[in-house]
Amino acid sequence: MATSVEVKDKRRTGNKRFVSGVVEGFYGRPWTMEQRTELFKREQKWGLNTYLYAPKDDYKHRMYWRDLYCPEEAGQLIALISAAKQHNIDFIYAISPGLDITFSNRKEVTALKRKLDQVRDFGCSSFSLLFDDIETEMCPADKQAFSSFAHAQVAITNEVYQHLGEPETFLFCPTDYCAAFCTPNVSQSSYLHTVGDKLLPGIDVLWTGPKVVSHKISVKSIEEVSSVLKRAPVIWDNIHANDYDPQRIFMGPFKDRPTELLPKLRGVLTNPNCEFHPNFVAIHTLATWCKACSNGAPRDVEMGDEEQDPYYSPQKALILALTDWLQVFLSTDQPTACSKKESCDEEPMQTDLGEGSYVPEPGENPLYTAEPLTLEDLKLLSDLFYLPYEHGSTARTMLHQLDWLKRHSQTAKTAEWCSRAQHFDDMCEAVVRMFNRLSNAPNRSILYDLYNYICDIKSGVNMAQAYIKSLGGLGKPSAQLMSGDLEPWSFRGGLSGEFQRMLPGHGNRDLFKHPPKTAVFCIRPYCPEDQMEVQKIFMTMQRERQIQVPSLTQPRLISDMLSTGDISPTPQCALVLEDELGVCGYMLALTDTKAAAANIQGDMNHSAFEDFPSLVTGQVLPRVSDPSPGKRMIEQLLSAIKSSGSRGVFCELRHSERRMLDFYAKLGSFNPIKMAGLPQDVIAMGTSL
Structure with missing residues (x-):
């Protein structure tokens, strides 16, 4: 050579x-x-x-x-x-x-x-x-x-x-x-x-x-x-x-x-x-x-003829570089501690355990063992941080999968959706393993240059992973995604990001070639023509949560009857949410619930109606991943109810409606209240106005 x-x-x-x-x-x-x-x-x-x-x-x-x-x-x-x-x-x-x-x-x-x-x-x-x-x-x-x-x-x-x-x-x-x-x-x-x-x-x-x-x-x-x-x-x-x-x-x-x-x-x-x-x-x-x-x-490296350039293959050159870099990662850049046989300036601290290494007892936690960094980890690292105009193949696949899973969330129980969700979850786990192995690599100088970047990508991947699991019913909706009161680590960009999101070209330079467009939502008053769409959303959410709607001979919730159109909402106290595909959510209210309750359940003495005379119910389709439109709807509705003279509002929620339970809980003003006559699987939450 x-x-x-x-x-x-x-x-x-x-x-x-x-x-x-x-x-x-x-x-x-x-x-x-x-x-x-x-x-x-x-x-x-x-x-x-x-x-x-x-x-x-x-x-x-x-x-x-x-x-x-x-x-x-x-x-x-x-x-x-x-x-x-x-x-x-x-x-x-x-x-x-x-x-x-x-x-x-x-x-x-x-x-x-x-x-x-x-x-x-x-x-x-x-x-x-x-x-x-x-x-x-x-x-x-x-x-x-x-x-x-x-x-x-x-x-x-x-x-x-x-x-x-x-x-x-x-x-x-x-x-x-x-x-x-x-x-x-x-x-x-x-x-x-x-x-x-x-x-x-x-x-x-x-x-x-x-x-x-x-x-x-x-x-x-x-x-x-x-x-x-x-x-x-x-x-x-x-x-x-x-x-x-x-x-x-x-x-x-x-x-x-x-x-x-x-x-x-x-x-x-x-x-x-x-x-x-x-x-x-x-x-x-x-x-x-x-x-x-x-x-x-x-x-x-022999480049071969499969590339457009027969003299140079970027992917083969990359593997060659990563193979050499792996050896640098695995070489320590820190001075090693002296062994037992080496002379040290100070005697090692003595303990009651003697010179033997600690061995866990049966049933105790095993000792932590750092997994060694692999070439596959470095390939993934390169894919996640590739080039200015291009993501690596794994990163592109993750973005496409996340996009598809989000757009097809209404089919979350199908075999294809579950298979794609599992594939996405596996890729997310690979990112976490890569992060852990990098964090334990002997060469700390390289790690310190990379740490901020790999910590950031791991956090973003973890949030996406939790979101997909919640869509598939495999986990609770992430508070980081559903709440308007976010921890600072739950979002990216700071002031620079806020400036960019306010500009008309925001997102048009994303490297992901088919990113979900920034959603534009419209909140407008409910009209009688919306009844069929509202009923469709209600039935869709009931089926998704495997909730059987009670028959006419069974006790019915007032909120269910509002959603199905059997009871009309109070005028000026009903809203619908629209996106580019049509109606995707609603919030309906009755300012005087006592009269409706008497018609449904007989003349019952609901003392809770004194403090919470009004009822609100609503649903938002899963394709609306942003919680802020729903929050704006409920804020407008509560303002209208308060203007009618009501002193309080309550909602009826089944235990299986985890998303809406979390939504009301994260608003910060709704709390559980006692209300007689509700089925065992239903809880009431109320707020004073």
């Missing part, structure tokens, strides 16, 4: 080697010196050759770019550059002066040269000038000196490049660094044409593709920008970057970049997740991609 150096020599563009490696160019906490050194080791092992130093939160890289490094900082950079050289990694120092530089001021140019001279004295021989993410309006002084923003940037870049002796590797990042930023487009961009015409040919240009975070990068798009720039670009790839969303992380493979791109590029650098350890997959699969089509270069 050829060495990494031999691989580099075989991948050259003209007389320059192909640039392949990692950009530390994200916004957020920079990586530590130890992590960067570990990165160099991995890059060398995997055949990559470059590290671009551009952390946005290194103040002296961007905000205070004029300031020289102090002796302590200089020592760290010298050590870092030396470590890169030891592992045959080209260390490129990048500086971003574009926030506030005055291009026409010679003192500014001198300050920039002085700063780069200092870094060159540290042993660095490769450099980059970045003008990304800055304002495009020039100051008055620069407008007088330069005909355009591009001319100003190119002039200073050329001068610095020549001042440094025209280094072999010198990268320029334009302000219009992707097709989406070009006006009116790439081929007609005056900015890019100026860069292509005026930038010295030895300077390479960074490019992110069609967008800042490009889903796909095509050969045609690279040929177009190369023609304008008059040189092949170096791709700055943000496909695994996550600094724009702190709730997301990406551990899917490098993909949607055909290997046909390789001979048309000057290089590829990945700008990955802010967290160092989860980038194992991103960097490993990039290395496999870079080597996949190199002339005579060794491949890490």
Whole structure:
């Protein structure tokens, strides 16, 4: 097998080697010196050759770019550059002066040269000038000196490049660094044409593709920008970057970049997740991609012909990366405790148990044993945190199953629904097992980078699992789903999520291709034409709960007779709920229940009617998973009943109606009350007005 150096020599563009490696160019906490050194080791092992130093939160890289490094900082950079050289990694120092530089001021140019001279004295021989993410309006002084923003940037870049002796590797990042930023487009961009015409040919240009975070990068798009720039670009790839969303992380493979791109590029650098350890997959699969089509270069895995790209299979590259990563997970990063035979500074604490290990007695809890992490666990982890434009296959299956089970909840007793529900439950359990095994993995550094993400997904999966079980009658309705008074861990998003939900485009960028649409409900007054629909909902809910409606010879509940239309509700005290499919719920009331009770059950003395003279009944179909429409209906109804002069309201509920029992209980105002004459399986709940 050829060495990494031999691989580099075989991948050259003209007389320059192909640039392949990692950009530390994200916004957020920079990586530590130890992590960067570990990165160099991995890059060398995997055949990559470059590290671009551009952390946005290194103040002296961007905000205070004029300031020289102090002796302590200089020592760290010298050590870092030396470590890169030891592992045959080209260390490129990048500086971003574009926030506030005055291009026409010679003192500014001198300050920039002085700063780069200092870094060159540290042993660095490769450099980059970045003008990304800055304002495009020039100051008055620069407008007088330069005909355009591009001319100003190119002039200073050329001068610095020549001042440094025209280094072999010198990268320029334009302000219009992707097709989406070009006006009116790439081929007609005056900015890019100026860069292509005026930038010295030895300077390479960074490019992110069609967008800042490009889903796909095509050969045609690279040929177009190369023609304008008059040189092949170096791709700055943000496909695994996550600094724009702190709730997301990406551990899917490098993909949607055909290997046909390789001979048309000057290089590829990945700008990955802010967290160092989860980038194992991103960097490993990039290395496999870079080597996949190199002339005579060794491949890490035989890709086969079943993929669209015969030289590179993202899934096979992913498995290769995860297999290697598993070994890192299983290696401890913590100092081990001394054994009994090793000498320690202190004697171990003595106990009455002596030296023997604790052994549980019969009938006692067994000792907890941590299950080892498996390759299947890491496959699942990658699927759950895949790529910006795509969920992994397992995640997609879970979303489709959840969507189907929710939409077909009225058939919850059928064999197909139960089979799908069991499959969904099994997948949820696999997520929980993966979480537990990750939590006990020996390498704690990786776990700490991942913990917030895996804890969040486990919580979301647990809620979905409980919801499906409640639909199937296998568990009580989750308080987290049914209550308006939620615990803070029951919802996601915080203020950012609330802003998004108020905007008209909310949800239209979900990666799940067929998500349930945000439901729109209408609450309106009940009219006689609604009687059949209300009766249908009532009978449907009775059958679903296997409740037999009493015959005419048996005692009947007043609430049942309201729902079936045998008793008419009090005018202005009846509401129905509608969604896009039609009537999906109702709330009906009698403001004077005593008269109806006398007609049904004879002249009975119900003392409870003195405090609770009014009755309310209602049902909401299971397809209405959001409890808030039902809550709004009951609030409006109670307000109308109070306006009629009533002092209290009660409802009649069977013990099997767990959903409605939970609904009234979670309102906080309804409490159980004693009411004579009710069947044993019925309880009454009341509230004062």
